[in-house]
Amino acid sequence: QVQLVESGGGLVQPGHSLNLSCTASISTFMLGYMGWYRQAPGKQRELVASITTGHITNYADSVKGRFTISKDNAKRTMYLQMSNLNIQDTAIYYCNARLRANEWWGQGTQVTVSS
Secondary structure, eight states: OOOEEEEOOEEEOTTOOEEEEEEESSOTTTOSEEEEEEEOTTSOOEEEEEEETTOOEEEOTTTTTTEEEEEEGGGTEEEEEEOSOOGGGOEEEEEEEEETTEEEEOOOEEEEEOO
């Protein structure tokens, strides 16, 4: 069982930045896939960004150019740097990790963008 713990959520004003972290209980080097997902009220959970073992990244069109995903295997941590946030980015953000046929989720961290 892999534990994923997110941190860094909070309340920010539109146009501001926020950084999220996801720390895993095992080496992130071993996790072939890690990603950030989000779920807004009344909407389905959606992919925000993902990163593979080879540091290949993928972003949702809505966040391209504003969000950056990265990971530090030595710290067992994945990051999501979010800039120029807008109200539509308000959601619970979840960390996801996969290894072969196994998949794990974090508990989520709330990001609220409001003036």
